Amino acid sequence: MEEVLQLKGQIKEKERELVILRKKLAQLEKLSDFPTDDLLDKITPLAPVTPKTSLTNEDIMRFSRQLLLPELGVKGQLKLSKTSVLVVGCGGLGCPLAQYLAAAGIGRLGLLDHDEVELSNLHRQVLHSERTQGQPKSHSAAQAIRRLNSTVQCVPYHLQLSSENALQLIQQYDIVADCSDNVPTRYLVNDACVLSGKPLVSASALRMEGQLTVYNYNGGPCYRCLYPVPPPPETVTNCSDGGVLGVVPGIMGCLQALEVLKIASGQGSSYGQQLLMFDGQGSRFRSIRLRPKQAGCAVCGENPTVTQLQDYETFCGSAATDKCRRLNLLSKEQRITVQDYKSIVDSSTPHILLDVRPQVEVDICHLPSSLNIPLASLEQRKAEHIHLLRERISDLKQQLDAQSQVPVYVVCKQGNDSQKAVQILEKMSGPEVDCVSVRDICGGLMAWAQKIEPSFPQY
């Protein structure tokens, strides 16, 4: 009877694996049929946007509601039609920005992104769709833009902006919009804009907050004037770790589009020396008056030390991506693989599985019988949590013989926080809690989902 149940269980598992494999296959097949002819993976010189001298009847009809604005008018519309804008990053900010610029009749849009569309992008990156999953974002965005306004020239770039290509690319555009998701790219885009004399409309968003400033515009400060020293990488939270409510970058991307349109049509931006902050939780906008351009600035100052583009990943000490960094804090002996942990579970070896993720992530998914104590609580030695841990350890100790140490396996999402937790627990073992042997589960729950239990959710 038990064997029948076991077999049924195994069949169910295999069926789940098949579903996942079929999905993957369908995605790859879809990827191979999309046309790649117009997708640029290198930068080629573009002819200047042909200036229009008058609007066609169709233009007049399409743009009639904005032509009625005295602030824009025919003159402003003609200026938009000859302006080119480079969108750095076709994500949560870049999608709404590109969408509104195309709708308003901007002349040319450079759409740059080196990533592919993933399911977890769709809650905020509103130009992409279920159908374009797996395709380069630049291509997916260009397709959506063409459906909206076929008269806009779209130039998709499926590449990573780098010190080697940034100047050549940025020189070809009138205005640059920084919609990127990481610190090294923000410094790179800033320096390239200063060196080529382009205004930089920059926005960022995380969780429920957003920020916007226009740099290097009308004698105002650049990004480095404000932030001469990059932040220590461990203090930077990205959207894949910290989360973001989709509409927040949506709001910031729309505000960015507004500033681009004002600059392009000749009205000028009001954010040249201002930081606009949006607090989505308190529904408040605040404008902070910033310091002016700094004479001592390394790139836009009187005696600049940055006269060509640098290695920004080295400068910032982090990679130009918002994907998670892999920490390596422990020795081989302090870690086990998910396969090893699976055999510990299968052999019913007594142990404690300690999940150190925040409660909000445990609510998404967790392994049965895991004890949840967030890393922050361990760091702060929160009394209730330490008490809980002590209790679990002494319960287990009673089951084991007196000499052996209680084995504790620590897990988190990707295996970074769990390593920090192992270090903390090793210090606590003895003085603060009964002696334990602590090990980190390499790669965390995401490795578990990929290698052991395909039906376990990934996020």
Add this chain to the structure above:
Amino acid sequence: MISEVSVLYFAKGAELTGLKSETVKLPSELTTLQLWQELEGRHPKLSVIREQVVLAVRQEYVALGDQSVSLRDGDEVAVIPPLSGG
């Protein structure tokens, strides 16, 4: 003289202090560096964002240094670290 000001913490500032805002009694006349040190004294974890922070008094940026700043009751002080996500 002491002033009671409202200090707002944004982004990483809110994460490090565990607060979105608080009311703090501070000397009415102090330098911008002293102002920051007062905040760092209350929340030592803020020290990691010191080099990047935009510190604003009455919605105006102040550089950390020896220039003096006058605080009045009800003034708003904001601690704004840069965001880089998108």
